[in-house]
Amino acid sequence: MIARRGPIAGLTIAAAVTLGLGAVAMGAGASRGGDGAREVRIVIHHSRFELPSVDVAPGESVRFVLENADPIDHEFIVGDAQVQLAHERGTEAHHAPRPGEITVPAGTTRATTVTFGPSTGTTLFGCHLPGHYAYGMVGTIEID
Amino acid sequence: MSGKRHRLRRSAIVALSTAVLVAGPVGAARACGGLVTPNGTINLVRTTTLAAYHRGIEHYVTSFEFAGEGQEIGSIIPLPGVPTKVVKGGDWTLQRLVIETQPPAPESALFAAAADGAAEVLLETEIDSLDITVLKGGALAVGTWARDHGYFLPPDAPEVLEFYAERSPIFLAARFNAGRAAEQGVQRGEGTPIHVVIPTPDPWVPLRILALGRQPSEIVQADVFLLTDVAPAILPRAIEPNGDEDQRGLIVRTSEQASDSLMSDLRSDARMGWLPEQDMWLTQVQINERADLLSHDLAIDASGFGHPDPVAAGLARPMRTASADTVPWIAVGGTTIVAVLAALAALAALVGLALIAWRRRGAERPA
Numbered sequence: 001m002i003a004r005r006g007p008i009a010g011l012t013i014a015a016a017v018t019l020g021l022g023a024v025a026m027g028a029g030a031s032r033g034g035d036g037a038r039e040v041r042i043v044i045h046h047s048r049f050e051l052p053s054v055d056v057a058p059g060e061s062v063r064f065v066l067e068n069a070d071p072i073d074h075e076f077i078v079g080d081a082q083v084q085l086a087h088e089r090g091t092e093a094h095h096a097p098r099p100g101e102i103t104v105p106a107g108t109t110r111a112t113t114v115t116f117g118p119s120t121g122t123t124l125f126g127c128h129l130p131g132h133y134a135y136g137m138v139g140t141i142e143i144d
Numbered sequence: 145m146s147g148k149r150h151r152l153r154r155s156a157i158v159a160l161s162t163a164v165l166v167a168g169p170v171g172a173a174r175a176c177g178g179l180v181t182p183n184g185t186i187n188l189v190r191t192t193t194l195a196a197y198h199r200g201i202e203h204y205v206t207s208f209e210f211a212g213e214g215q216e217i218g219s220i221i222p223l224p225g226v227p228t229k230v231v232k233g234g235d236w237t238l239q240r241l242v243i244e245t246q247p248p249a250p251e252s253a254l255f256a257a258a259a260d261g262a263a264e265v266l267l268e269t270e271i272d273s274l275d276i277t278v279l280k281g282g283a284l285a286v287g288t289w290a291r292d293h294g295y296f297l298p299p300d301a302p303e304v305l306e307f308y309a310e311r312s313p314i315f316l317a318a319r320f321n322a323g324r325a326a327e328q329g330v331q332r333g334e335g336t337p338i339h340v341v342i343p344t345p346d347p348w349v350p351l352r353i354l355a356l357g358r359q360p361s362e363i364v365q366a367d368v369f370l371l372t373d374v375a376p377a378i379l380p381r382a383i384e385p386n387g388d389e390d391q392r393g394l395i396v397r398t399s400e401q402a403s404d405s406l407m408s409d410l411r412s413d414a415r416m417g418w419l420p421e422q423d424m425w426l427t428q429v430q431i432n433e434r435a436d437l438l439s440h441d442l443a444i445d446a447s448g449f450g451h452p453d454p455v456a457a458g459l460a461r462p463m464r465t466a467s468a469d470t471v472p473w474i475a476v477g478g479t480t481i482v483a484v485l486a487a488l489a490a491l492a493a494l495v496g497l498a499l500i501a502w503r504r505r506g507a508e509r510p511a
Contacts (some may be wrong), residue, residue: 046306047299070302071287106291107284131357135299 037061037113042076042139044104045069047132049125052139061115064125068104075103075127078114078141087128120144197347197446203418204340205233208274208318209333218295218319220286222308222353224456225344227278227316232271233337234413241369244406244426263289266314272336273325277317283309290317298357307352311455311462316340339415348456349442351431360436370427371402372446373420379443379452379459382429391432394442398428 040062043050047070056062066076077087078100087101100114116123120143127137197203204227208219263281270276279286283305290297295317308315318338320330330336354364370376382394402424411419429442443457454460 046303069284071284071291071305072297072299072302073291106288129299130296132299134359137299 037063039063039065041065041067043067043069044074044127044137047072047074047127047135047137049137049139053142054125054139055142055144056116058118058120058143059116061113063111063113065109065111066102066104067109068106071106073103073105073129074132074137075101075129076110076112076125077101077128078112078123078125080123084124084126084128084133084138087126088133090128116141116143197344197444200343200345202342202344202347204342205237205337206318206340207233207238207335207337208320209335218290218317220290220295220305220353221316221318222312222350223278223314223316223340223342224312224346224348225342226266226280226314227340227342229341230267230269230271230276230278230316231339231341232415233339234410234416235337237410237413237416238335238337240406240409240413242367244403261285270321270324271338273321273328273330274318274336274338275321276338279315279317280313281309281315282306282313286313286315293317295319300356304352304356307458308350311458346453346456347444348453348458349444351441352438352458354431355435355438358435360434362435364431364433364435364438366431367397368429368431368442369398370429370444370446371424372427372444373422373424374446374448375399375425376427376444376446377450377452378427378429378445379454379457380440393433395430395432396427397430398426400426402426 038056038060040051040054042054042064044066054062064076064078066074068074075087077084079087099112102110102112104110123141123143125139125141126133202224204223206221263279263285265277266280267278268276279289281289283302286309287297287302287305290301305315320336349368351364351366351368354366355362358364370378380394382396383391385391385395385397403426406426407419407424410416411421425446431438440458441456443452443454445452455462
């Protein structure tokens, strides 16, 4: 004879599934924002992007949320190698909030929403404060 | 008995005394601390350091070299403990120690001289044209203080500051006051020695800070001089010279009884009366290592027991609770929340399965 599962067991399993799904969603560093843009959270710690690669779909809008856990400023610049080079040679100490170009002051969280084009390919994100890009503050965005 | 207490007693029994000097050759950029500037350019100028350890007190003497007006050079040095005083150092002690081990060299090769909130300022003082601040705080707090006070920190600074703050949240920041330097007629290249007195059971010499702001393949060169009652044990262990002038690593260049003339000269220098009267052992360790491989400090055990502390060397992490500004909830945010949620999910699943099994056993039990 097989015993029926009681309401307590059922609730427990449901809670486990909900919590587990929540954990998986947060582990991916992504959620859906109120404006419909997918939210991708990237922590900056020890002058490194803790999420070094992001996958997006062609035409997708992504809201990047940058959490700077360091005591020094960083930036988040989205663009191909030419864009990165231009910023590496640029003279802007701080970036006004533009889509895909933001300064993230020390210990703060900033967000920028980027809508990607219809083409597939790979682009980059990086920080161009002195020495930061060479130190490894660069990541890739796969559009496919 | 705790390890620290044990080490204190051991130090008292053996009447330990240790002196350490970090010096750089003429023409090369050397520093004992991470040098940072407000204009974004990382400059390393020659800085010489002497630390002495005797009966649980570390005497730390550092000479800062004035780089000239208009070049605001600051230095941040991690310390093994809270200093009880910061005063002017001996006039020529550092130079005399260097000369002792380099007498035949031609002139061109001679050596010269807390919480997640704000960092706590423990001590502020002026020594000649130097402004000295002793800070207590975690990496985030000290880094924030440095940034707020016009220091430019290179990208590796957050990690390096955390490396030190985990062991000792005490840092000394020093920078020349350009106005006072001009008033006092300080010349470019002129050194100002300071003497820091630090009670600590675990002396160490900061080496990793020498690599701050350097490229990974850049070679960090320095000389560490030890004066101890007996031949010291150090960690990492230094290697014997192989005859190659470009030999990499930590190399023992001198290990011998300090000469009477050296000790007599050192004791006769201004403000150097704290040096013990007894004979001492002189050791010179040369550092010639890639910046990315210099990921440790130099721990010293001059007690004769031969057990330098791996934590003091930065080769092992201290056994302690996380400091407030490295609390995982704050430092890594979502990652920790994910771990907690996953653990709760696993626990809930286990409870559910246990309930099912218990119900099943109850149903199968004969009435």
